Amino acid sequence: MKLDAYLHFLSYVKSLEELWDAHCRQMAGYGFDRLLYGFTRYKTETSLGDPEDFTILTNHGKDYLDGFLRDGLYFNAPMLKWALENEGAASWQMTQDMLLDGTLSPQERKVVEFNRSLGVVAGYTVSFNSVSFRSKGAISLSASGGQSQQEVDAIWAEHGDDILLMNNVAHLKILTLPYNAPNRALTNRQREALEWVGDGKTTQDIALLxxxxxxxxEKHLRLARESLSVETTAQAVLKASLQNQMFKIEA
Structure with a gap:
């Protein structure tokens, strides 16, 4: 899709699945065929929060996800470290330069070697603006196999402003759509009970309603707390709200 058509699509899309499928196809049109989007609302100075609370969207293969995400390599990824400290877009030439001048740590070199083994070599990272010091979102745009970073930089020089705009708008739209973290989706009854709590109703009120x-x-509220991995119902209401699991319009 052309830029204006794609932005129009993003404005009205109603499901995360439809958005992500279209975004992957849109970025592939510019030569970025493997994407990894991540967002957390629970970042601290020493942690990105519980990985089960991350919003993760990707079209990478299982081998890459097992190593990079499930085995925790992401925590030492040079471009992730850049994204946590910056906003905007950065070429992966940065990592190559650090590798050549010997400034990468052993853990960071391990990530680079892992990426190379699976053909994740050239690309760009986009770090989105944050409204809270505890939240952070970024997307990794990996170029098609065989492309050099110089070729990717040339693509970015020509189309980078449009690519950056599309990713920023896609990110903002993702934040408005329901996302159920693995094993933490609420049932309809659990969500309804939390919604009534959010409206200020007592347990007796909710029972009547x-x-x-x-x-x-009380059972539904307890199960909701367990599903969301929180201790109090107030925390459950907050987390479900942040994940757009409450008061949602079904797609």
């Missing part, structure tokens, strides 16, 4: 006993309402 939902046609249940107070004990059953």
């Amino acid at each position: 939902m046609g249940l006993t107070a004990a059953t309402v």
